[in-house]
Amino acid sequence: MAIHFKFQLLLGFVAATVFLSTDALRVVMVTPCQSGHITPASGLIRQLLAKGHEIDLIVTDDCCATINNLLKNVTNCYSKVLFASTPVVTNSQINSVMSPKNTEIYAEMGVKKIFDFVQEVFRADDNYDVMINGYMMIGAHLAAKLHNIPVVTYYVGPLPLPLADEPYERKGFLFFPESILPGFLFSFYDVFSLLYWQRIISNPSVKYIEEIEAKYDIQPCFSNTGVDFMLPFSYYYMMSNIVQLSPPDLTLPNLNFMKRNTNVHHVGFIPDEEYLKPLSAELENFLEHSRRPVVYMSLGTVFALPTNELEKLVDEFAKQDKYCIVWSASNKYYSALKERNVETENFKLVSKVPQLTMILHQKVKVFITHAGSNSLQEGVYSETPMLVFPGFGDQPVNSRSLVQHNVALPLTSLTFTEISKKLDLILDAGTYSKMKATLAESKKLMTSLGGFGKAAEIVQQVATGDIQVNYNPDRLFNPIKECYQFLFMNGVIFLAIFYIAIRGCLFCCRATPKKAKTN
Structure with a gap:
């Protein structure tokens, strides 16, 4: 009887082990090390670890020791310094927008360098059920597509993606409250920042994406979508499931966005115990x-x-x-x-x-x-x-x-x-x-949206194929095209005013009677 009972326990243990090994996912996360990125990433990782999944990390700085202290149960951590973290002078928004560092961070590092690094890791081992990547890491997403690994992109922040059939309110990347300048000039601030973002981030990113897609024949191609603006946000909107960890009323174009046909999953924010450590x-x-x-x-x-x-x-x-x-x-x-x-x-x-x-x-x-x-x-x-x-x-x-x-x-x-x-x-x-x-x-x-727990559920559903990427989401509005139209119309108005002013001056000069000459 005792032997039979022990045999039953052994069978139960084996069955449980098989069940856990079958359900447990092998997950890889690609993220920068800066606290603004690793803090929300760690909340999602903790949820996945609690569910029994195995987590590997690929990070873009020499921070594996720090991460191992933060997250005790991560299996592997692969690190490589891809760019230097540089403080940004906070009292100069224009300089920060115009900085060539943005091209280095978003395009060169975010597409080209991270693709090469993740490829290096995946060539050695690509047996992953799902990859999670930070929104700056387009190259990681391309590497995952090349190795047929489904992807979830996590993002904390504003989603500047107006839809084509929604009312459009132009919003750039600068904010100058209580300025002494006339109100209409703020439109030029917005136009300037949007066009400069296009020049130093979107255009170089598209170039690198097209090169990688062509070289490795990665399908479906982002270059075929016709979207070449507002990267990296628009790239993920078209090509990936996005988990947005933010208050939607403050970070979306409008709340109607939540009801639309998109790849964005709105999970809000609910802190776990790590967020609520005691004060000294x-x-x-x-x-x-x-x-x-x-x-x-x-x-x-x-x-x-x-x-x-x-x-x-x-x-x-x-x-x-x-x-x-x-x-x-x-x-x-x-x-x-x-x-x-x-x-x-x-x-x-x-x-x-x-x-x-x-x-x-x-x-x-x-x-x-x-x-x-x-x-x-x-x-x-x-x-x-x-x-x-x-x-x-x-x-x-x-x-x-x-x-x-x-x-x-x-x-x-x-x-x-x-x-x-x-x-x-x-x-x-x-x-x-x-x-x-x-x-x-x-x-x-x-x-009400579920926070990190809901985000972990979405990761699991993407890994098992229950959630697929929608490659035909609702069409985006192109703010860059609108910016050029704005500049053209204002240029025409300026030239018209200038022409009328010149004509008026000439008319006044001709109409003024000349004084008679005296000896």
Whole structure:
């Protein structure tokens, strides 16, 4: 009897092992190492690991040791330094848009170099059920197609893809609030940034994509879609399933987009326990003993301003007594600023704070942020009104959306005079309550979509073939063509006004009687 029972247990164990090995997926994720990318990626990875799947990572920097500390159960990690991480000067949006670094990051690294690197890994082992890649990694997607591996692209941020049959509102990649310039000039800012994005990102990316597709005969071809604008977003819209981890009301052209025939899966954001690590006892004590409205400031890991400006701001924070300010400084500045030893009962300088836990604290009233996409969704989840000071990339787009939806106010400069002015406005009882109510509605929609758990389900369905890529989604509107039409029409109007002005001057000159000559 005992032998028979043991035999039954052995059979059960074998059956369970076979079942798990059959259902468990082999997943590879390709992602940059910067926190803005690896933070949401790690949330999805944790969900997949909890479901028993095997995860390998391919990363574009020497960060495997860091990732192994963050994610203990990753099987393999392949790393290669493909481009240097360069801080972007936050007070120069135009310079950041025009920087040739964008071509290097999105086209040369994002298409060509990452294709070669992932190909190198896949030549040794391509036995994967599904690949997950960050939106900057078009080359990884091409390599997966070449090896017949289904792909899910994860993305946190705004999706600037208006549909052809929807009302179009031009939105570029610059945001200059409260400018002294006339309002009509803002259209030229938008047109300029869209056309420059086309020149330094979309056009080079399309060139590299076409070269790779032709060389390896990768089908279906992106070059056959007729879409050559708004890359990398439009590439994935046409060629991949996209998991968008964001509040949709703040990051989509409109909410009707969610009902359309697209490859975009909207999963919102719900934090897991890793997002909600406890604050240090020292910081907790500082907050509990604060007697003024607490303001938390964090401007991201690649934030950059001249050191003397930051030192001046630290001194101003230390001297003021209107607010209790906690500034989480990036590593490159923290040590130098900490040496000034200017902390008071109303100011504390910190580093590496669990941000969501911080802004969920009942004492924190306002969040000063660069409006990176992770910070945006955490601000919404915590229902914390924001002051935004954007730098580059998605930050100006996010800032514009937050301000237009009346959940944030813009900062025109990073000085205490400007910060204090906007804090007084945002903490007005009527303004503050309206912002909180709007944030609560946005959070309700965002958290109803399933978060990382739903994203993991979509990955599984793509791996098993239950979700396929739709190669004929609803048609996109071409904003680049519209920009050229805008410039042409305004050029015609300008020339007409100029012609009329010249004709008027000539007419006036001819109509003026000449004075008689005198001896």
